[in-house]
Amino acid sequence: MTALNKHVIGQDGALSWGTLGFAHPTLAGLELPYFDIHAPLPGPHLAIVAGMHPNEVDAMEAALRLKAHFAKKLLRGSVSILPVLNLPGLYSHAEFVCPVDGKNMNFLAPGDSQGSFSPVLVHQVLHEWAKDADVFIDLHGGDLREEVARFVMCQLTGNEAFDARTRELAHQFDADSIVEFAVGQTNNRGRATNELPWLGRHAVMAEGGANGVFDQVCIDFHFNGVANIGRLLGLTDDAPAGKTRRNQVVNNFAKVEAPISGRFYLDVAAGEEVAAGQRLGTLKDIFGDSAGELLAPYPGLVLMVVNHPIINQGEWLISLAPLPA
Template identity: 30%
Template sequence: MWKVGNLQAAKGEKVKGYLEFSLIEEKLPAFLINGETDGPTVLVLAGIHGCEYTSIDAALEFARGLEAKDVKGKVAILPIANPAAFYARSIYVHPKDQKNLNRVFPGKTDGTASEKLAYCLNETAIGSVDYLIDLHGGDMIEALVPFTIYQVTEDRNLTEKSRLLASLFGIDYVVGSTGQVGGSTYSSAAYQGKVAIIAEAGQQGILDRDQSVLLQEGTKNALRSIGVMEGDVINHSTKQLNTFDWSFADFTGLWYPNVEIGQQVAEGVCIGRIADEFGETLKEYFAGTSGVVLFLVTSLAINVKDPLLAIGD
Protein backbone atom coordinates (compact mmCIF):
# COMPACT_ATOMS: atom_id res chain seq x y z
CA MET A 1 0.00 0.00 0.00
CA TRP A 2 1.35 3.43 -1.02
CA LYS A 3 0.32 6.26 1.29
CA VAL A 4 0.60 9.96 0.49
CA GLY A 5 -0.90 11.99 3.31
CA ASN A 6 -4.50 10.91 3.80
CA LEU A 7 -4.63 9.09 0.43
CA GLN A 8 -3.45 5.59 -0.38
CA ALA A 9 -3.29 3.30 -3.39
CA ALA A 10 -2.69 -0.43 -3.48
CA LYS A 11 -0.27 -1.95 -5.97
CA GLY A 12 -1.88 -1.92 -9.41
CA GLU A 13 -4.41 0.76 -8.37
CA LYS A 14 -5.19 4.30 -9.50
CA VAL A 15 -6.81 6.60 -6.93
CA LYS A 16 -8.05 10.17 -7.13
CA GLY A 17 -9.01 12.29 -4.16
CA TYR A 18 -8.16 15.36 -2.13
CA LEU A 19 -5.05 15.74 -0.03
CA GLU A 20 -6.07 17.36 3.24
CA PHE A 21 -3.81 18.92 5.86
CA SER A 22 -4.32 20.12 9.41
CA LEU A 23 -2.15 23.22 8.80
CA ILE A 24 -4.12 24.69 5.89
CA GLU A 25 -7.69 25.03 4.66
CA GLU A 26 -6.97 24.07 1.06
CA LYS A 27 -7.72 20.60 -0.25
CA LEU A 28 -5.46 19.62 -3.14
CA PRO A 29 -6.81 17.42 -5.94
CA ALA A 30 -4.44 14.49 -6.42
CA PHE A 31 -4.00 11.33 -8.46
CA LEU A 32 -1.99 8.38 -7.16
CA ILE A 33 -0.99 5.72 -9.68
CA ASN A 34 0.68 2.73 -8.02
CA GLY A 35 2.12 0.50 -10.74
CA GLU A 36 1.89 -3.26 -10.83
CA THR A 37 5.68 -3.57 -10.62
CA ASP A 38 8.35 -1.74 -8.62
CA GLY A 39 10.21 1.30 -9.90
CA PRO A 40 10.97 4.94 -9.10
CA THR A 41 8.55 7.29 -7.36
CA VAL A 42 7.70 10.46 -9.29
CA LEU A 43 5.77 13.62 -8.41
CA VAL A 44 4.26 15.73 -11.19
CA LEU A 45 3.15 19.17 -9.97
CA ALA A 46 1.29 22.01 -11.64
CA GLY A 47 -0.58 25.08 -10.51
CA ILE A 48 2.06 26.33 -8.09
CA HIS A 49 1.12 29.61 -9.77
CA GLY A 50 -2.64 29.69 -10.11
CA CYS A 51 -2.98 31.38 -13.51
CA GLU A 52 -0.58 29.16 -15.48
CA TYR A 53 -3.47 27.36 -17.13
CA THR A 54 -1.69 25.46 -19.88
CA SER A 55 0.54 23.60 -17.44
CA ILE A 56 -2.41 22.88 -15.13
CA ASP A 57 -4.31 21.41 -18.07
CA ALA A 58 -1.25 19.38 -19.07
CA ALA A 59 -0.92 17.80 -15.62
CA LEU A 60 -4.64 17.07 -15.42
CA GLU A 61 -4.85 15.47 -18.86
CA PHE A 62 -1.68 13.46 -18.22
CA ALA A 63 -3.16 12.21 -14.93
CA ARG A 64 -6.50 11.30 -16.51
CA GLY A 65 -4.82 9.24 -19.21
CA LEU A 66 -2.27 7.40 -17.07
CA GLU A 67 -3.26 3.98 -15.71
CA ALA A 68 -1.57 1.66 -13.22
CA LYS A 69 -0.86 -0.87 -15.97
CA ASP A 70 1.24 1.80 -17.73
CA VAL A 71 3.48 2.41 -14.71
CA LYS A 72 6.50 0.73 -13.19
CA GLY A 73 6.82 2.37 -9.80
CA LYS A 74 4.60 5.13 -8.49
CA VAL A 75 3.41 8.45 -9.90
CA ALA A 76 1.62 11.17 -7.91
CA ILE A 77 0.09 14.07 -9.84
CA LEU A 78 -1.13 17.30 -8.23
CA PRO A 79 -2.55 19.44 -11.05
CA ILE A 80 -3.68 22.40 -8.89
CA ALA A 81 -1.11 22.74 -6.14
CA ASN A 82 -2.23 26.25 -5.13
CA PRO A 83 -6.05 26.21 -5.23
CA ALA A 84 -6.51 29.55 -3.48
CA ALA A 85 -4.45 31.31 -6.15
CA PHE A 86 -6.19 29.37 -8.92
CA TYR A 87 -9.72 30.33 -7.93
CA ALA A 88 -8.77 33.91 -7.05
CA ARG A 89 -7.04 34.22 -10.45
CA SER A 90 -4.12 35.61 -8.50
CA ILE A 91 -1.00 36.44 -10.52
CA TYR A 92 2.23 35.11 -8.97
CA VAL A 93 1.08 35.13 -5.35
CA HIS A 94 -1.15 33.39 -2.81
CA PRO A 95 -4.12 35.71 -2.19
CA LYS A 96 -3.92 35.44 1.61
CA ASP A 97 -0.33 36.57 2.16
CA GLN A 98 0.67 37.97 -1.24
CA LYS A 99 3.73 35.70 -1.31
CA ASN A 100 5.01 33.74 -4.27
CA LEU A 101 4.67 30.05 -3.35
CA ASN A 102 7.63 29.23 -5.57
CA ARG A 103 9.92 31.37 -3.44
CA VAL A 104 9.20 29.89 0.01
CA PHE A 105 10.03 26.17 -0.19
CA PRO A 106 10.57 24.06 1.88
CA GLY A 107 8.13 26.14 3.92
CA LYS A 108 7.38 26.61 7.63
CA THR A 109 4.87 25.10 10.03
CA ASP A 110 4.42 28.46 11.79
CA GLY A 111 4.62 30.65 8.69
CA THR A 112 2.13 32.46 6.48
CA ALA A 113 -0.40 30.76 4.19
CA SER A 114 2.12 30.20 1.39
CA GLU A 115 4.81 28.96 3.75
CA LYS A 116 2.43 26.48 5.37
CA LEU A 117 1.28 25.22 1.97
CA ALA A 118 4.91 24.82 0.86
CA TYR A 119 5.66 22.87 4.03
CA CYS A 120 2.70 20.53 3.47
CA LEU A 121 3.70 19.93 -0.15
CA ASN A 122 7.32 19.34 0.77
CA GLU A 123 6.71 17.02 3.69
CA THR A 124 3.86 15.02 2.18
CA ALA A 125 4.80 14.84 -1.49
CA ILE A 126 8.22 16.18 -2.53
CA GLY A 127 10.15 14.65 0.35
CA SER A 128 8.91 11.13 -0.41
CA VAL A 129 9.73 10.89 -4.14
CA ASP A 130 12.81 10.24 -6.26
CA TYR A 131 11.90 12.61 -9.12
CA LEU A 132 10.05 15.93 -9.31
CA ILE A 133 8.59 17.35 -12.53
CA ASP A 134 7.02 20.75 -11.89
CA LEU A 135 5.00 22.11 -14.83
CA HIS A 136 4.78 25.87 -15.27
CA GLY A 137 4.17 28.50 -17.96
CA GLY A 138 3.79 32.22 -18.47
CA ASP A 139 1.53 33.75 -15.84
CA MET A 140 -1.40 35.96 -16.83
CA ILE A 141 0.87 38.92 -17.67
CA GLU A 142 3.84 36.98 -19.07
CA ALA A 143 4.76 36.10 -22.63
CA LEU A 144 7.11 33.12 -22.70
CA VAL A 145 9.31 30.97 -24.92
CA PRO A 146 9.15 27.35 -23.69
CA PHE A 147 12.14 26.34 -21.57
CA THR A 148 13.13 23.87 -18.88
CA ILE A 149 15.19 24.51 -15.73
CA TYR A 150 17.26 22.37 -13.39
CA GLN A 151 19.35 23.28 -10.34
CA VAL A 152 23.12 23.15 -10.54
CA THR A 153 24.45 21.78 -7.23
CA GLU A 154 27.79 20.51 -5.96
CA ASP A 155 26.51 16.98 -6.54
CA ARG A 156 27.63 16.56 -10.15
CA ASN A 157 25.88 13.24 -10.63
CA LEU A 158 22.55 14.62 -9.42
CA THR A 159 22.99 17.75 -11.54
CA GLU A 160 23.67 15.69 -14.66
CA LYS A 161 20.63 13.47 -14.05
CA SER A 162 18.48 16.58 -13.72
CA ARG A 163 19.98 18.13 -16.86
CA LEU A 164 19.26 14.99 -18.86
CA LEU A 165 15.67 14.85 -17.62
CA ALA A 166 15.16 18.53 -18.51
CA SER A 167 16.45 17.91 -22.05
CA LEU A 168 13.73 15.38 -22.91
CA PHE A 169 10.71 17.69 -23.26
CA GLY A 170 11.13 18.65 -26.89
CA ILE A 171 11.85 22.18 -25.71
CA ASP A 172 14.74 24.10 -27.27
CA TYR A 173 16.13 25.89 -24.22
CA VAL A 174 17.47 24.13 -21.12
CA VAL A 175 18.62 26.39 -18.28
CA GLY A 176 21.06 25.31 -15.59
CA SER A 177 20.18 27.55 -12.65
CA THR A 178 22.85 28.55 -10.14
CA GLY A 179 20.48 30.72 -8.11
CA GLN A 180 19.80 30.71 -4.40
CA VAL A 181 19.42 27.50 -2.44
CA GLY A 182 15.79 26.61 -1.83
CA GLY A 183 12.79 28.81 -2.40
CA SER A 184 11.56 27.12 -5.58
CA THR A 185 10.22 23.59 -5.82
CA TYR A 186 13.03 22.27 -8.00
CA SER A 187 15.85 23.97 -6.09
CA SER A 188 14.56 22.87 -2.69
CA ALA A 189 14.03 19.33 -4.00
CA ALA A 190 17.52 19.23 -5.54
CA TYR A 191 19.10 20.11 -2.20
CA GLN A 192 17.11 17.23 -0.70
CA GLY A 193 18.80 14.88 -3.17
CA LYS A 194 15.93 14.68 -5.66
CA VAL A 195 16.23 14.79 -9.45
CA ALA A 196 14.06 17.85 -10.05
CA ILE A 197 13.13 20.07 -12.97
CA ILE A 198 10.67 22.74 -14.07
CA ALA A 199 9.21 22.67 -17.60
CA GLU A 200 7.55 25.88 -18.83
CA ALA A 201 5.19 26.31 -21.79
CA GLY A 202 2.11 28.42 -22.45
CA GLN A 203 1.58 32.07 -21.63
CA GLN A 204 -0.60 35.02 -20.65
CA GLY A 205 -3.35 33.12 -18.87
CA ILE A 206 -4.42 31.38 -22.09
CA LEU A 207 -5.12 27.66 -22.25
CA ASP A 208 -3.00 26.61 -25.24
CA ARG A 209 -3.86 23.02 -26.19
CA ASP A 210 -0.78 22.56 -28.38
CA GLN A 211 1.54 23.69 -25.60
CA SER A 212 -0.34 21.49 -23.15
CA VAL A 213 0.33 18.50 -25.41
CA LEU A 214 3.99 19.55 -25.55
CA LEU A 215 4.22 19.32 -21.76
CA GLN A 216 2.25 16.08 -21.63
CA GLU A 217 4.44 14.39 -24.23
CA GLY A 218 7.58 15.74 -22.57
CA THR A 219 6.49 14.30 -19.23
CA LYS A 220 5.85 10.91 -20.82
CA ASN A 221 9.24 10.98 -22.53
CA ALA A 222 10.93 11.87 -19.23
CA LEU A 223 9.16 8.98 -17.48
CA ARG A 224 10.18 6.59 -20.23
CA SER A 225 13.79 7.64 -19.74
CA ILE A 226 13.76 6.54 -16.08
CA GLY A 227 11.86 3.34 -16.70
CA VAL A 228 8.51 4.38 -15.21
CA MET A 229 6.78 4.09 -18.58
CA GLU A 230 7.54 1.79 -21.49
CA GLY A 231 8.49 2.96 -24.97
CA ASP A 232 11.32 4.49 -26.91
CA VAL A 233 12.93 7.60 -25.50
CA ILE A 234 13.07 10.49 -27.96
CA ASN A 235 16.29 12.49 -27.69
CA HIS A 236 15.88 16.13 -28.63
CA SER A 237 18.37 18.73 -29.73
CA THR A 238 18.55 21.48 -27.12
CA LYS A 239 20.49 24.65 -26.41
CA GLN A 240 22.11 24.67 -22.99
CA LEU A 241 21.87 27.99 -21.16
CA ASN A 242 24.00 28.64 -18.08
CA THR A 243 22.86 32.19 -17.29
CA PHE A 244 19.33 33.18 -16.29
CA ASP A 245 19.43 36.95 -15.88
CA TRP A 246 16.31 38.61 -14.45
CA SER A 247 15.42 42.30 -14.47
CA PHE A 248 13.09 43.75 -11.84
CA ALA A 249 11.14 46.99 -11.57
CA ASP A 250 12.53 49.75 -9.36
CA PHE A 251 9.37 51.83 -9.69
CA THR A 252 5.61 51.54 -9.83
CA GLY A 253 4.37 52.87 -13.14
CA LEU A 254 3.96 51.98 -16.81
CA TRP A 255 6.20 49.34 -18.41
CA TYR A 256 7.23 49.72 -22.06
CA PRO A 257 9.42 46.83 -23.23
CA ASN A 258 11.65 47.26 -26.28
CA VAL A 259 12.11 43.54 -26.94
CA GLU A 260 10.06 40.44 -27.67
CA ILE A 261 10.19 36.85 -26.45
CA GLY A 262 12.65 34.72 -28.40
CA GLN A 263 14.65 37.78 -29.44
CA GLN A 264 18.43 37.63 -29.23
CA VAL A 265 19.77 40.70 -27.42
CA ALA A 266 23.25 42.01 -26.76
CA GLU A 267 24.54 42.99 -23.34
CA GLY A 268 23.92 46.68 -22.69
CA VAL A 269 21.06 47.13 -25.16
CA CYS A 270 18.00 49.00 -23.88
CA ILE A 271 15.31 46.40 -23.11
CA GLY A 272 12.59 48.80 -21.99
CA ARG A 273 11.60 51.66 -19.75
CA ILE A 274 9.25 52.47 -16.89
CA ALA A 275 7.33 55.75 -17.11
CA ASP A 276 5.24 57.62 -14.58
CA GLU A 277 1.49 58.21 -14.99
CA PHE A 278 2.21 61.25 -17.15
CA GLY A 279 4.34 59.23 -19.59
CA GLU A 280 7.65 60.65 -18.39
CA THR A 281 10.49 58.11 -18.21
CA LEU A 282 11.47 57.14 -14.68
CA LYS A 283 14.16 54.64 -15.69
CA GLU A 284 15.51 52.84 -18.72
CA TYR A 285 16.57 49.20 -18.35
CA PHE A 286 19.49 47.56 -20.11
CA ALA A 287 20.38 43.93 -20.72
CA GLY A 288 22.78 42.60 -18.09
CA THR A 289 23.92 39.82 -20.41
CA SER A 290 23.71 38.75 -24.05
CA GLY A 291 21.23 36.01 -24.85
CA VAL A 292 17.62 35.16 -25.67
CA VAL A 293 14.57 36.73 -24.03
CA LEU A 294 12.86 33.73 -22.37
CA PHE A 295 9.96 35.53 -20.75
CA LEU A 296 8.61 39.05 -20.77
CA VAL A 297 5.99 40.83 -18.68
CA THR A 298 3.38 42.22 -21.08
CA SER A 299 1.32 44.24 -18.59
CA LEU A 300 1.44 48.00 -18.99
CA ALA A 301 0.91 48.35 -15.24
CA ILE A 302 3.99 47.45 -13.23
CA ASN A 303 4.71 47.46 -9.51
CA VAL A 304 8.00 47.97 -7.74
CA LYS A 305 9.94 44.68 -7.44
CA ASP A 306 7.87 43.00 -10.19
CA PRO A 307 9.89 40.95 -12.69
CA LEU A 308 10.21 42.60 -16.09
CA LEU A 309 11.89 39.88 -18.15
CA ALA A 310 14.58 37.24 -18.08
CA ILE A 311 17.42 36.59 -20.52
CA GLY A 312 19.08 33.20 -20.92
CA ASP A 313 22.58 32.68 -22.26
Protein backbone atom coordinates in the same frame (compact mmCIF):
# COMPACT_ATOMS: atom_id res chain seq x y z
CA MET B 1 -1.00 10.92 13.49
CA THR B 2 -1.35 10.38 9.75
CA ALA B 3 0.11 13.40 7.96
CA LEU B 4 -2.06 12.96 4.84
CA ASN B 5 -5.77 12.27 4.60
CA LYS B 6 -7.01 10.94 1.27
CA HIS B 7 -10.67 10.84 0.38
CA VAL B 8 -11.00 8.52 -2.61
CA ILE B 9 -13.79 9.63 -4.91
CA GLY B 10 -13.27 7.27 -7.84
CA GLN B 11 -11.17 4.45 -9.18
CA ASP B 12 -10.70 3.07 -12.68
CA GLY B 13 -8.14 0.32 -13.01
CA ALA B 14 -4.72 1.67 -12.06
CA LEU B 15 -6.10 5.21 -11.57
CA SER B 16 -7.67 6.57 -8.42
CA TRP B 17 -8.64 10.14 -7.64
CA GLY B 18 -10.13 12.23 -4.90
CA THR B 19 -9.18 14.94 -2.43
CA LEU B 20 -6.05 15.23 -0.32
CA GLY B 21 -6.12 16.80 3.13
CA PHE B 22 -3.38 17.41 5.67
CA ALA B 23 -3.31 16.73 9.41
CA HIS B 24 -1.32 19.91 10.05
CA PRO B 25 -3.69 22.35 11.83
CA THR B 26 -2.62 25.31 9.68
CA LEU B 27 -4.03 23.51 6.64
CA ALA B 28 -7.32 22.51 8.26
CA GLY B 29 -10.12 22.45 5.69
CA LEU B 30 -7.85 22.38 2.64
CA GLU B 31 -8.70 19.56 0.24
CA LEU B 32 -6.61 19.40 -2.92
CA PRO B 33 -7.61 17.34 -5.95
CA TYR B 34 -5.21 14.46 -6.55
CA PHE B 35 -4.61 11.54 -8.88
CA ASP B 36 -2.70 8.34 -8.11
CA ILE B 37 -1.67 5.78 -10.70
CA HIS B 38 -0.16 2.47 -9.59
CA ALA B 39 1.20 -0.23 -11.87
CA PRO B 40 1.19 -3.91 -10.84
CA LEU B 41 4.99 -4.07 -11.07
CA PRO B 42 7.26 -2.19 -8.62
CA GLY B 43 9.29 0.74 -9.89
CA PRO B 44 10.12 4.42 -9.42
CA HIS B 45 7.69 6.98 -8.03
CA LEU B 46 7.12 10.17 -10.04
CA ALA B 47 5.46 13.18 -8.35
CA ILE B 48 3.98 15.98 -10.49
CA VAL B 49 2.68 19.33 -9.23
CA ALA B 50 0.98 22.11 -11.19
CA GLY B 51 -1.05 25.17 -10.29
CA MET B 52 1.30 26.68 -7.73
CA HIS B 53 0.32 29.81 -9.66
CA PRO B 54 -3.30 29.11 -10.55
CA ASN B 55 -3.47 31.18 -13.76
CA GLU B 56 -0.75 29.04 -15.36
CA VAL B 57 -3.36 26.98 -17.13
CA ASP B 58 -1.15 25.21 -19.69
CA ALA B 59 0.74 23.47 -16.91
CA MET B 60 -2.46 22.47 -15.15
CA GLU B 61 -3.99 21.19 -18.38
CA ALA B 62 -0.87 19.15 -19.08
CA ALA B 63 -1.11 17.63 -15.59
CA LEU B 64 -4.66 16.49 -16.33
CA ARG B 65 -3.61 14.96 -19.64
CA LEU B 66 -0.67 13.24 -17.96
CA LYS B 67 -3.12 11.59 -15.61
CA ALA B 68 -4.83 9.92 -18.56
CA HIS B 69 -1.50 9.13 -20.22
CA PHE B 70 -0.05 7.29 -17.24
CA ALA B 71 -3.35 5.60 -16.44
CA LYS B 72 -3.16 4.00 -19.88
CA LYS B 73 0.60 3.49 -20.29
CA LEU B 74 2.06 2.84 -16.83
CA LEU B 75 3.88 -0.52 -16.73
CA ARG B 76 5.71 -0.27 -13.39
CA GLY B 77 6.03 2.08 -10.48
CA SER B 78 3.65 4.87 -9.58
CA VAL B 79 2.72 8.44 -10.45
CA SER B 80 1.15 10.99 -8.10
CA ILE B 81 -0.32 14.25 -9.44
CA LEU B 82 -1.55 17.43 -7.75
CA PRO B 83 -3.05 19.38 -10.69
CA VAL B 84 -3.71 22.58 -8.73
CA LEU B 85 -1.69 23.32 -5.60
CA ASN B 86 -2.82 26.90 -4.94
CA LEU B 87 -6.47 25.98 -4.65
CA PRO B 88 -7.31 29.03 -2.47
CA GLY B 89 -6.31 31.27 -5.39
CA LEU B 90 -7.89 29.29 -8.22
CA TYR B 91 -11.28 30.90 -8.61
CA SER B 92 -10.14 34.38 -7.62
CA HIS B 93 -7.45 34.23 -10.37
CA ALA B 94 -4.77 35.20 -7.85
CA GLU B 95 -1.49 36.22 -9.49
CA PHE B 96 1.70 34.70 -8.11
CA VAL B 97 0.60 34.52 -4.46
CA CYS B 98 -1.67 32.47 -2.24
CA PRO B 99 -4.47 34.75 -1.00
CA VAL B 100 -4.52 33.10 2.44
CA ASP B 101 -1.22 34.72 3.47
CA GLY B 102 -0.12 36.74 0.43
CA LYS B 103 2.99 34.61 -0.17
CA ASN B 104 4.45 33.21 -3.36
CA MET B 105 4.82 29.45 -2.89
CA ASN B 106 7.36 29.28 -5.69
CA PHE B 107 10.09 30.70 -3.46
CA LEU B 108 9.27 28.98 -0.15
CA ALA B 109 10.97 25.58 -0.56
CA PRO B 110 11.91 23.53 1.32
CA GLY B 111 8.98 24.84 3.35
CA ASP B 112 8.45 25.51 7.04
CA SER B 113 6.19 23.39 9.25
CA GLN B 114 6.04 26.28 11.75
CA GLY B 115 5.20 28.99 9.22
CA SER B 116 2.02 30.46 7.81
CA PHE B 117 -0.28 28.69 5.33
CA SER B 118 1.94 28.75 2.23
CA PRO B 119 5.27 27.60 3.73
CA VAL B 120 3.43 24.90 5.66
CA LEU B 121 1.72 23.67 2.49
CA VAL B 122 5.02 23.60 0.60
CA HIS B 123 6.60 21.68 3.49
CA GLN B 124 3.79 19.13 3.59
CA VAL B 125 3.84 18.59 -0.16
CA LEU B 126 7.61 18.19 -0.41
CA HIS B 127 8.22 16.23 2.80
CA GLU B 128 5.02 14.24 3.20
CA TRP B 129 3.12 13.87 -0.06
CA ALA B 130 6.25 13.58 -2.26
CA LYS B 131 8.71 12.28 0.33
CA ASP B 132 9.21 8.96 -1.48
CA ALA B 133 9.33 10.40 -5.00
CA ASP B 134 12.35 9.49 -7.10
CA VAL B 135 11.70 12.62 -9.20
CA PHE B 136 9.67 15.73 -8.35
CA ILE B 137 8.37 17.77 -11.30
CA ASP B 138 6.97 21.29 -10.86
CA LEU B 139 5.03 22.63 -13.88
CA HIS B 140 4.58 26.39 -14.43
CA GLY B 141 4.07 28.97 -17.13
CA GLY B 142 2.47 32.26 -18.03
CA ASP B 143 0.52 34.17 -15.40
CA LEU B 144 -2.00 36.84 -16.41
CA ARG B 145 0.56 39.51 -17.31
CA GLU B 146 3.37 37.26 -18.47
CA GLU B 147 4.78 35.68 -21.56
CA VAL B 148 7.15 32.85 -20.68
CA ALA B 149 9.49 30.98 -23.00
CA ARG B 150 9.41 27.19 -22.96
CA PHE B 151 12.28 26.49 -20.61
CA VAL B 152 13.39 24.09 -17.90
CA MET B 153 15.28 24.62 -14.65
CA CYS B 154 17.42 22.25 -12.62
CA GLN B 155 19.96 22.66 -9.83
CA LEU B 156 23.51 21.32 -9.93
CA THR B 157 25.18 20.33 -6.66
CA GLY B 158 28.76 19.45 -7.56
CA ASN B 159 28.08 15.73 -7.17
CA GLU B 160 29.05 14.52 -10.63
CA ALA B 161 26.85 11.42 -10.79
CA PHE B 162 23.84 13.16 -9.21
CA ASP B 163 24.17 16.16 -11.53
CA ALA B 164 24.47 13.95 -14.61
CA ARG B 165 21.13 12.36 -13.74
CA THR B 166 19.56 15.76 -13.05
CA ARG B 167 20.72 17.02 -16.46
CA GLU B 168 19.38 13.90 -18.13
CA LEU B 169 15.96 14.50 -16.57
CA ALA B 170 15.85 18.19 -17.51
CA HIS B 171 16.91 17.47 -21.08
CA GLN B 172 13.87 15.26 -21.63
CA PHE B 173 11.97 18.48 -22.39
CA ASP B 174 12.22 20.05 -25.85
CA ALA B 175 12.97 23.56 -24.62
CA ASP B 176 13.96 26.98 -25.86
CA SER B 177 16.44 26.93 -22.99
CA ILE B 178 17.59 24.73 -20.14
CA VAL B 179 18.76 26.60 -17.03
CA GLU B 180 21.31 24.44 -15.25
CA PHE B 181 21.77 26.50 -12.09
CA ALA B 182 25.44 26.50 -11.11
CA VAL B 183 26.49 25.24 -7.69
CA GLY B 184 27.29 28.69 -6.34
CA GLN B 185 24.30 30.63 -7.65
CA THR B 186 22.34 32.40 -4.92
CA ASN B 187 19.99 34.83 -6.69
CA ASN B 188 17.52 32.16 -7.82
CA ARG B 189 16.84 30.05 -4.73
CA GLY B 190 13.73 28.92 -2.93
CA ARG B 191 12.14 26.89 -5.69
CA ALA B 192 11.62 23.18 -5.15
CA THR B 193 13.89 22.51 -8.11
CA ASN B 194 16.68 24.46 -6.35
CA GLU B 195 16.26 23.11 -2.85
CA LEU B 196 15.44 19.41 -3.18
CA PRO B 197 18.77 18.50 -4.84
CA TRP B 198 20.63 19.71 -1.75
CA LEU B 199 18.62 17.08 0.13
CA GLY B 200 19.68 14.41 -2.36
CA ARG B 201 16.40 14.44 -4.31
CA HIS B 202 15.99 14.95 -8.04
CA ALA B 203 13.72 17.79 -9.15
CA VAL B 204 12.92 19.59 -12.41
CA MET B 205 10.82 22.70 -13.05
CA ALA B 206 9.30 23.54 -16.43
CA GLU B 207 7.96 26.93 -17.59
CA GLY B 208 5.90 27.64 -20.70
CA GLY B 209 2.79 29.69 -21.40
CA ALA B 210 1.36 33.19 -21.54
CA ASN B 211 -1.41 35.34 -20.12
CA GLY B 212 -3.44 32.60 -18.48
CA VAL B 213 -4.83 31.23 -21.75
CA PHE B 214 -4.57 27.80 -23.34
CA ASP B 215 -1.76 27.35 -25.83
CA GLN B 216 -1.60 23.87 -27.33
CA VAL B 217 2.10 24.22 -28.13
CA CYS B 218 2.90 24.91 -24.47
CA ILE B 219 0.57 22.19 -23.21
CA ASP B 220 2.38 19.74 -25.48
CA PHE B 221 5.74 21.05 -24.25
CA HIS B 222 4.87 20.18 -20.64
CA PHE B 223 3.13 16.92 -21.51
CA ASN B 224 5.87 15.58 -23.76
CA GLY B 225 8.65 16.49 -21.36
CA VAL B 226 7.05 14.67 -18.43
CA ALA B 227 6.05 11.72 -20.61
CA ASN B 228 9.68 11.47 -21.73
CA ILE B 229 10.81 11.46 -18.10
CA GLY B 230 8.34 8.66 -17.41
CA ARG B 231 9.90 6.66 -20.21
CA LEU B 232 13.43 7.44 -18.98
CA LEU B 233 12.49 6.14 -15.53
CA GLY B 234 11.13 2.94 -17.04
CA LEU B 235 7.53 3.69 -16.06
CA THR B 236 6.39 3.36 -19.67
CA ASP B 237 7.80 2.03 -22.92
CA ASP B 238 6.18 4.42 -25.39
CA ALA B 239 8.26 6.20 -28.03
CA PRO B 240 9.90 9.44 -26.87
CA ALA B 241 8.75 12.77 -28.29
CA GLY B 242 11.33 14.33 -30.60
CA LYS B 243 13.12 17.67 -30.28
CA THR B 244 12.96 20.67 -32.60
CA ARG B 245 13.88 23.65 -30.37
CA ARG B 246 17.31 25.13 -29.63
CA ASN B 247 17.64 23.63 -26.11
CA GLN B 248 20.17 26.34 -25.27
CA VAL B 249 21.93 25.62 -21.96
CA VAL B 250 22.48 28.59 -19.62
CA ASN B 251 23.53 28.58 -15.98
CA ASN B 252 21.43 31.33 -14.40
CA PHE B 253 19.20 34.30 -15.11
CA ALA B 254 18.63 37.69 -13.53
CA LYS B 255 15.81 40.18 -13.13
CA VAL B 256 15.54 43.29 -15.25
CA GLU B 257 13.42 45.58 -13.09
CA ALA B 258 11.20 48.56 -13.88
CA PRO B 259 13.15 51.79 -13.24
CA ILE B 260 9.95 53.86 -12.93
CA SER B 261 6.24 53.52 -12.43
CA GLY B 262 4.42 54.28 -15.65
CA ARG B 263 4.05 52.69 -19.08
CA PHE B 264 6.32 50.14 -20.77
CA TYR B 265 6.35 49.37 -24.49
CA LEU B 266 8.08 46.03 -25.12
CA ASP B 267 10.42 45.52 -28.06
CA VAL B 268 11.29 41.88 -27.33
CA ALA B 269 9.50 38.58 -26.80
CA ALA B 270 10.11 35.55 -24.65
CA GLY B 271 12.60 33.20 -26.25
CA GLU B 272 14.44 35.96 -28.14
CA GLU B 273 18.20 36.51 -28.03
CA VAL B 274 19.36 40.07 -27.37
CA ALA B 275 22.72 41.84 -27.56
CA ALA B 276 24.28 43.93 -24.81
CA GLY B 277 22.80 47.43 -24.96
CA GLN B 278 19.90 46.36 -27.17
CA ARG B 279 16.66 48.16 -26.44
CA LEU B 280 14.23 45.95 -24.56
CA GLY B 281 11.49 48.54 -24.58
CA THR B 282 10.64 52.20 -24.14
CA LEU B 283 9.34 53.93 -21.04
CA LYS B 284 6.79 56.67 -20.58
CA ASP B 285 5.54 58.37 -17.46
CA ILE B 286 1.91 58.52 -16.36
CA PHE B 287 1.38 61.57 -18.60
CA GLY B 288 2.59 59.65 -21.65
CA ASP B 289 5.84 61.60 -21.91
CA SER B 290 9.06 59.81 -22.79
CA ALA B 291 11.02 58.49 -19.81
CA GLY B 292 13.84 56.78 -21.65
CA GLU B 293 14.67 53.27 -22.76
CA LEU B 294 15.26 49.97 -21.02
CA LEU B 295 18.46 48.38 -22.33
CA ALA B 296 19.82 44.85 -22.08
CA PRO B 297 22.67 44.85 -19.54
CA TYR B 298 24.42 41.92 -21.25
CA PRO B 299 23.95 39.51 -24.17
CA GLY B 300 21.18 37.18 -23.16
CA LEU B 301 18.20 34.99 -23.82
CA VAL B 302 14.82 36.41 -22.79
CA LEU B 303 13.07 33.81 -20.64
CA MET B 304 10.11 35.85 -19.38
CA VAL B 305 8.51 39.23 -20.00
CA VAL B 306 5.73 41.10 -18.26
CA ASN B 307 3.63 42.15 -21.23
CA HIS B 308 1.12 44.42 -19.51
CA PRO B 309 2.06 48.03 -20.27
CA ILE B 310 1.37 49.44 -16.80
CA ILE B 311 4.37 48.86 -14.56
CA ASN B 312 5.49 49.62 -11.01
CA GLN B 313 8.97 50.81 -10.08
CA GLY B 314 11.08 47.85 -8.99
CA GLU B 315 8.77 45.33 -10.60
CA TRP B 316 10.33 42.24 -12.19
CA LEU B 317 9.82 42.95 -15.92
CA ILE B 318 12.13 40.55 -17.73
CA SER B 319 14.12 37.41 -16.89
CA LEU B 320 17.34 37.50 -18.87
CA ALA B 321 19.74 34.56 -18.99
CA PRO B 322 23.37 35.43 -19.87
CA LEU B 323 24.49 33.60 -22.99
CA PRO B 324 27.72 31.60 -22.85
CA ALA B 325 30.73 33.52 -24.18
